[in-house]
Amino acid sequence: MKQAVDYKLKLGYRMRKSYISYVMMTPFLVAFLFFTVLPVLAAVLLSFTDFNMLQLPQITGFDNYKRLFLEDEVFLTAVKNTMILTFVNGPIGYLVAFLLAWLINEMPNKARVIITFIFYAPSISGNVYFIWKFLFSGDAYGFINGFLMRMGFINEPVLWLTNVGTAMVVVILVQFWTSLGASFLAFIAGFQSVDRSQYEAAAIDGVRNRFGELWYVTIPNMKPMLLFGAVMLIANTFSVGAVTDELTGGHMSIQASTLTIVNHMTDYGSVRYEMGYASAIAVILFLLVYFSKRLIFRLLRW
Amino acid sequence: MAKKINHSILGTVILGLVLLLFGTFMALPMIYAVGSAFKPLEEIFLFPPRLLPQNPTFGNFKQMQDLLSNLWVPFERYLFNSIFVSLASTGLYLVIATLAAYPLAKHSFPGKNWIREIITIALMFTASVTGVVQYLLMSMVGMINTYASVILPSLANTMGVFLCIQYLSTLPDSMLEAGKVDGAGEFRIFARLVLPNIRPVLFTVLIFQFQAAWNMAPGGVVYSEELKTLPLVLSQIATAGISRAGVGSAAALVMMLPPIIVFIISQSKVMETMAHSGIKE
Numbered sequence: 001m002k003q004a005v006d007y008k009l010k011l012g013y014r015m016r017k018s019y020i021s022y023v024m025m026t027p028f029l030v031a032f033l034f035f036t037v038l039p040v041l042a043a044v045l046l047s048f049t050d051f052n053m054l055q056l057p058q059i060t061g062f063d064n065y066k067r068l069f070l071e072d073e074v075f076l077t078a079v080k081n082t083m084i085l086t087f088v089n090g091p092i093g094y095l096v097a098f099l100l101a102w103l104i105n106e107m108p109n110k111a112r113v114i115i116t117f118i119f120y121a122p123s124i125s126g127n128v129y130f131i132w133k134f135l136f137s138g139d140a141y142g143f144i145n146g147f148l149m150r151m152g153f154i155n156e157p158v159l160w161l162t163n164v165g166t167a168m169v170v171v172i173l174v175q176f177w178t179s180l181g182a183s184f185l186a187f188i189a190g191f192q193s194v195d196r197s198q199y200e201a202a203a204i205d206g207v208r209n210r211f212g213e214l215w216y217v218t219i220p221n222m223k224p225m226l227l228f229g230a231v232m233l234i235a236n237t238f239s240v241g242a243v244t245d246e247l248t249g250g251h252m253s254i255q256a257s258t259l260t261i262v263n264h265m266t267d268y269g270s271v272r273y274e275m276g277y278a279s280a281i282a283v284i285l286f287l288l289v290y291f292s293k294r295l296i297f298r299l300l301r302w
Numbered sequence: 303m304a305k306k307i308n309h310s311i312l313g314t315v316i317l318g319l320v321l322l323l324f325g326t327f328m329a330l331p332m333i334y335a336v337g338s339a340f341k342p343l344e345e346i347f348l349f350p351p352r353l354l355p356q357n358p359t360f361g362n363f364k365q366m367q368d369l370l371s372n373l374w375v376p377f378e379r380y381l382f383n384s385i386f387v388s389l390a391s392t393g394l395y396l397v398i399a400t401l402a403a404y405p406l407a408k409h410s411f412p413g414k415n416w417i418r419e420i421i422t423i424a425l426m427f428t429a430s431v432t433g434v435v436q437y438l439l440m441s442m443v444g445m446i447n448t449y450a451s452v453i454l455p456s457l458a459n460t461m462g463v464f465l466c467i468q469y470l471s472t473l474p475d476s477m478l479e480a481g482k483v484d485g486a487g488e489f490r491i492f493a494r495l496v497l498p499n500i501r502p503v504l505f506t507v508l509i510f511q512f513q514a515a516w517n518m519a520p521g522g523v524v525y526s527e528e529l530k531t532l533p534l535v536l537s538q539i540a541t542a543g544i545s546r547a548g549v550g551s552a553a554a555l556v557m558m559l560p561p562i563i564v565f566i567i568s569q570s571k572v573m574e575t576m577a578h579s580g581i582k583e
Binding site for chain 2: 011014015018020021022024025027028029031032034035036037038039040042043046053096100103104106107113115116117118119120121122124125127128129130131132133134135137139141142143146147149150173177180182185186188189190192193210222223224225226227228231232234235236238239241242262265266269270275278279282285286289290293
């Protein structure tokens with residue numbers, strides 16, 4: 001008991017002593033609390049209610065969650081689509097980004113700057129993925145159709161964005177195109193920060209080629225960047241929504257073929273104003289994101 | 303001279319070819335956009351389609367302006383909004399992110415590890431995940447349809463704070479101790495010793511934040527035309543299908559240029575920062 005009081009006193013003292021640290025953090029923490037922490041907490045609370053933004057929320061217990069998993073087949077489709085995107089653009093996208101960064105690192109100095117720019121430019125130019133709509137246009141004037149027809153691969157234009165079979169493929173490609181992003185830059189920087197003398201030491205120890213270098217020297221040195229890349233990637237793959245909205249109409253896509261969890265949430269939150277239900281979807285999304293991070297960190301702790 | 307690891311020329315060529323393949327895929331939309339932006343309408347409907355225009359024209363840019371100017375708001379107003387919102391967001395964020403990162407990296411105080419842990423987790427909660435409830439909270443405090451509803455949420459971004467903390471952790475404590483011995487207050491140390499020594503990360507946060515702010519298209523938080531930014535209106539152009547490919551491409555060029563210019567200027571600094579971006583367990 002006495003110890004607890006002591007600790008409290010000490011805590012109060014330590015907090016007072018470092019008040020300036022709190023002052024410095026306050027502006028950011030206020031924004032962070034209001035726009036990130038509070039929405040997350042509010043979503044958890046609202047997910048147990050029925051709330052249309054006009055009347056007060058009605059507590060309904062687990063009804064929203066029951067509805068999600070037992071009645072809402074469209075939601076299960078959204079989960080399935082998001083999982084497909086996550087599995088393809090997650091591990092595969094991660095490997096490709098890593099291999100690309102490695103390839104770029106193997107190139108001569110001047111080429112490296114230009115190639116880095118070409119690969120990173122799509123991520124910084126943001127919303128211009130609507131260009132893909134013109135490239136994949138379903139008529140013969142679309143560049144992809146025109147090219148494939150001239151080469152003789154297809155005889156008539158393919159409706160890339162409205163075919164259930166092809167829409168998802170296009171979304172996966174475009175999502176990869178826009179999301180190399182920060183993790184890719186971290187990988188490239190990571191490659192360049194490996195101490196050169198370690199490669200010489202490896203050569204003496206008998207490493208003979210690029211792959212040996214990569215496996216025995218580079219990867220162990222880059223572990224922190226690899227974790228950072230994984231975090232960024234989880235963030236990207238679970239929040240896919242804008243790309244599907246733009247290319248295939250998101251929640252209005254044919255047979256919900258490219259509907260993602262974010263699309264479904266926006267549909268209920270911003271279109272139908274069923275805030276309780278939208279919040280429950282958000283909570284599922286938070287949990288998916290959080291546990292994927294735990295899982296991936298465990299996997300990467302080789 | 304130590305033994306060198308064998309980097310064969312053939313290997314470099316093969317790796318280069320793989321890069322070329324991916325590079326073509328990455329660059330295709332950009333090349334298409336640059337080409338189509340200067341194509342007259344009749345060339346959009348050429349079969350087979352070509353990448354580059356035969357008779358380049360500026361018509362698409364003019365048409366974009368006309369399409370986006372409605373009775374109340376000229377095109378320039380959207381442009382102004384975009385620039386204003388991006389600069390305000392970037393400027394404010396640089397200040398509050400560095401101010402928060404300094405104590406989180408260099409001071410010790412109760413709650414520090416908690417806050418750092420929460421910030422790392424929040425890296426994954428992007429705006430599109432929290433967006434719907436964010437909208438609800440903003441409407442409760444009457445913030446909807448103001449510049450603030452566009453700018454303020456972008457200040458809660460954790461990526462910049464995270465990068466600043468990682469970079470600041472690499473600065474030697476002795477450097478900051480020297481300031482304390484001289485009797486300088488924390489804010490003075492921050493302005494005189496910390497800021498000048500973290501310039502690379504400042505540039506990096508600048509490009510990330512500017513790019514994010516420039517591309518923000520928050521759904522529903524502004525409905526007055528006077529407050530809308532370019533991304534909100536430009537993507538409407540593309541909804542009309544292939545006949546708008548020329549105008550759409552012109553719009554894409556307008557959207558792409560500012561972030562790309564900022565990136566080219568700050569590129570080397572960005573690389574220096576990303577080398578410290580790693581997450582240590």
